[in-house]
Each structure stands twice: as C-alpha cells, then as structure tokens.
Amino acid sequence: MRDGMNYRILLDSAKSCILASSVPRRQQFLIRCVGGSIDHRHRDMQALRSLEVDSQTVIRAITPALDPTRHKGQAGNIAVIGGCREYTGAPYFAAISALKIGADLSHVFCTKDAAPVIKSYSPELIVHPVLEESYNVGEEHKSSIASKVLAEVDKWLERFDCLVVGPGLGRDPFLLDCVSEIMRHARRSNIPIVIDGDGLFLVTNNLELVSGYALAVLTPNVNEYKRLVQKVLSSEVNDIDAPQQLLSLAKQIGGVTILSKGNSDLISDGDTVKSVSVYGSPRRCGGQGDILSGSVAVFLSWARQHILAADSNSNLSCKNPIVLGCIAGSAILRKAASLAFSNKKRSTVTGDIIECLGRSLEDISPAC
Ligand SMILES: NC(=O)C1=CN([C@@H]2O[C@H](COP(=O)(O)OP(=O)(O)OC[C@H]3O[C@@H](n4cnc5c(N)ncnc54)[C@H](O)[C@@H]3O)[C@@H](O)[C@H]2O)[C@@H](O)CC1
Numbered sequence: 001m002r003d004g005m006n007y008r009i010l011l012d013s014a015k016s017c018i019l020a021s022s023v024p025r026r027q028q029f030l031i032r033c034v035g036g037s038i039d040h041r042h043r044d045m046q047a048l049r050s051l052e053v054d055s056q057t058v059i060r061a062i063t064p065a066l067d068p069t070r071h072k073g074q075a076g077n078i079a080v081i082g083g084c085r086e087y088t089g090a091p092y093f094a095a096i097s098a099l100k101i102g103a104d105l106s107h108v109f110c111t112k113d114a115a116p117v118i119k120s121y122s123p124e125l126i127v128h129p130v131l132e133e134s135y136n137v138g139e140e141h142k143s144s145i146a147s148k149v150l151a152e153v154d155k156w157l158e159r160f161d162c163l164v165v166g167p168g169l170g171r172d173p174f175l176l177d178c179v180s181e182i183m184r185h186a187r188r189s190n191i192p193i194v195i196d197g198d199g200l201f202l203v204t205n206n207l208e209l210v211s212g213y214a215l216a217v218l219t220p221n222v223n224e225y226k227r228l229v230q231k232v233l234s235s236e237v238n239d240i241d242a243p244q245q246l247l248s249l250a251k252q253i254g255g256v257t258i259l260s261k262g263n264s265d266l267i268s269d270g271d272t273v274k275s276v277s278v279y280g281s282p283r284r285c286g287g288q289g290d291i292l293s294g295s296v297a298v299f300l301s302w303a304r305q306h307i308l309a310a311d312s313n314s315n316l317s318c319k320n321p322i323v324l325g326c327i328a329g330s331a332i333l334r335k336a337a338s339l340a341f342s343n344k345k346r347s348t349v350t351g352d353i354i355e356c357l358g359r360s361l362e363d364i365s366p367a368c
C-alpha cells in the first residue's frame with residue numbers, strides 16, 4: 001500500500017515537471033496514458049485484494065477427516081471425459097491429481113486409441129476405451145455407435161460425484177456430439193461437471209449444455225475466457241474491471257461458476273466474486289490447468305458433503321459448495337506449483353507439481 005502511495009507521489013511530481021516543460025504534445029499524451037494505466041492498475045490491485053479469500057480456512061473446513069468408518073468411494077469417485085489420439089497427458093494429469101488430492105477412485109473415459117497409453121501411465125486409474133472419433137466410424141454406423149457410447153457411460157454415471165469434461169478431448173465433431181449427450185445425462189442426474197480444455201470449446205458453441213445449471217464449473221484459461229466473453233457478452237475482455245465482467249458472464253450463463261485462470265484466479269457464480277492469489281510458480285508448463293480441473297472436482301465433492309452435513313451451520317461465509325471447491329482447488333494447485341518450483345526451478349514439469357499436491361494439502365489440513 002505504502003509502495004503504491006510513494007509510487008504515485010513520484011509519478012505525480014514527474015508528471016508535473018514534464019508537463020510544465022516544453023516536451024512535445026505526443027510525449028505529454030503518452031505520459032498521461034502511463035499515469036492513467038498505473039492509476040487503473042493500482043485500483044485493480046486494491047479491488048482484487050478486497051476479493052481475496054482466506055483459502056486455508058476453506059480447505060480446512062471442507063477436507064474430510066480420515067475416519068476409519070468410511071468406505072471406499074466416500075472420499076470421492078471422479079470421472080474424466082477426455083483423451084484422444086493427440087492428447088493422452090491431459091486426462092491423465094486431471095485424473096491422477098484427483099487421486100493425489102484424496103479421492104478414492106478416478107476414472108477416465110477416452111477414445112479406444114488413447115486408452116492403452118493412459119493405462120500404461122498408471123495402474124491407479126480405471127480407464128474406459130469407449131469414445132470414438134469420426135475417422136473410425138462410417139456415416140451409416142454413427143447413430144448406433146453413439147447409442148453404444150452413451151450406454152457404456154450410463155452404466156457408471158450415477159456412481160460419480162463429479163465429471164471433468166474436456167482435458168485432451170480433441171475437437172472431433174462426432175466425439176463432441178457424444179460428449180454433449182453424456183453431459184445432458186449427467187445434468188439430468190444432478191452430477192456436477194467441471195468443464196475445461198476442449199470441453200470449453202464445445203460449451204462455448206453450445207451454451208445450452210450448461211446454461212442455468214448451478215452444478216457446472218467452467219475453468220477457462222486466457223484464450224478460452226476470451227472466446228467465452230466474445231460469444232456470451234459480445235464484447236472484448238475487460239482487464240480494467242475483470243471481476244465485474246466475470247460476474248456478468250456467470251450471471252448471463254444462468255449462474256454457472258466460472259474460474260478464470262491467470263496471475264490471480266478469479267471465481268464467480270454470478271452472485272459473488274472471489275480471488276485466489278496464493279503464490280504459485282513462474283513456470284507456465286502445459287498441464288497445470290489439467291491438475292486444477294481434477295483438484296476442483298474433488299474439492300467441490302467434499303464441499304457438497306460439508307455443506308450438507310453442516311446443514312447451514314457451516315462457519316464459512318460462502319455457502320456455494322461449487323465456489324468453495326474452486327477456491328480450494330486453485331489454492332492447492334498454486335501452492336503445489338510453488339513447492340515444485342522451489343525444488344526444480346526452470347526444469348519444473350507438470351509431474352513435479354502433481355508430486356507436491358499431497359504436501360500442499362498436508363501443510364494446511366494434516367491427515368492426522
Ligand atoms: N500433455 C497434454 O496432453 C496436454 C494437453 N492439453 C490439451 O490440449 C488441448 C488444447 O488446449 P490449449 O490450452 O492448447 O488450447 P488453447 O486454445 O488455450 O491454446 C491454444 C494456443 O494458445 C496459446 N496460449 C495458451 N495460453 C496462453 C496465454 N495465457 N496467453 C497467450 N497464449 C496462450 C498456446 O500456446 C496454444 O498455442 C486441450 O484438450 C487441453 O486439455 C493441455 O491441457 C496441455 C497438456
């Protein structure tokens with residue numbers, strides 16, 4: 001705060017010195033612009049600070065105790081819908097992160113080609129080779145194969161606490177049609193859905209899939225957010241008043257929760273806006289968003305259990321379990337990224353961050 005004030009005083013005196021001298025008008029204009037943008041940045045920082053949430057309190061409140069009476073599945077059964085010929089890493093990162101945070105079971109529903117690869121990464125994951133891409137399906141078989149895909153997923157759907165749709169899904173039109181149908185079924189069964197990566201491509205072009213569904217979370221990165229804002233608000237991203245724009249966006253999509261990823265993660269359900277700025281990592285290796293989607297899936301399942309058990313007696317000011325899950329998922333990922341970076345510096349990769357998820361949570365909410 002004091003730094004900000006000193007900076008402003010310096011800036012003001014620099015501005016008046018220069019404006020009083022005979023510098024060309026263009027330079028005066030530039031100086032006004034710089035001053036303006038610093039004022040804005042200062043205001044933005046203040047606004048973000050006021051939205052910053054106490055993520056540790058949230059994490060401690062919603063993380064369940066390791067109670068010996070609980071059985072397998074009660075700490076979370078998560079399914080990732082993703083993984084195709086090109087991308088096998090993303091669904092693996094999301095699914096293994098869910099387990100490393102503390103879910104009991106983690107499934108992946110992917111294409112037939114991707115399944116043996118994903119299975120080979122880890123025996124911990126339950127991998128279903130059920131999705132099909134157009135190149136593998138003749139036009140005349142599309143309808144019967146789509147029904148088969150849906151039937152395969154339906155057998156499992158009711159058991160899941162949360163779906164993560166999109167990491168490494170690809171953009172094949174036939175595959176995306178099948179996934180749209182899976183989302184409609186999940187929605188009918190009131191299963192929360194975290195939508196990331198290519199799932200956001202699907203949803204941005206078919207907003208009705210999530211519109212009005214309060215159990216949906218969208219986790220866009222900078223690009224995905226831009227496309228969403230253009231589509232829904234018919235405008236460009238407004239960095240000056242990012243929280244207000246995010247609020248409008250979430251409201252416009254009927255109260256879904258949006259976690260907009262960046263230097264600070266901003267979260268809104270159309271009602272409130274929260275910010276998580278826990279120190280993360282300067283490394284921007286691909287795959288960190290995938291970790292986030294798996295983490296959010298687990299924490300929002302835990303938050304739902306917490307809110308249900310607390311029966312409105314929870315001491316948390318925010319009562320939306322979906323928002324709570326986003327806050328916790330974001331803070332744990334960022335802390336894990338920071339731990340990994342302190343060890344591996346420039347060579348930090350996504351696997352290193354996943355290895356730090358356990359410690360990241362343990363430091364805040366010890367297992368015993
Ligand atoms: N190992 C893997 O299998 C991975 C697969 N991934 C999957 O890849 C697919 C496409 O995701 P992308 O994230 O590439 O799609 P995007 O549309 O976000 O990114 C497309 C391009 O934009 C650039 N870009 C990304 N973030 C940016 C930023 N903050 N500012 C400026 N430019 C930026 C990227 O370099 C990329 O070339 C998804 O299915 C995703 O899940 C990613 O999750 C990364 C890891």
Ligand SMILES: Nc1ncnc2c1ncn2[C@@H]1O[C@H](COP(=O)(O)OP(=O)(O)OP(=O)(O)O)[C@@H](O)[C@H]1O
Pocket residue numbers: 197220221222261262263264265280281282284285286287288289290291292330333334
């Ligand atoms: N500039 C940044 N500074 C600090 N942390 C950041 C920054 N950008 C993103 N992050 C963190 O990294 C996480 C992943 O965000 P990112 O924008 O890399 O997602 P993504 O592009 O979807 O990743 P992926 O490669 O998995 O698809 C975010 O939750 C955020 O906490």
Ligand SMILES: [Mg+2]
Pocket residue numbers: 196197221289290
């Ligand atoms: Mg991503």
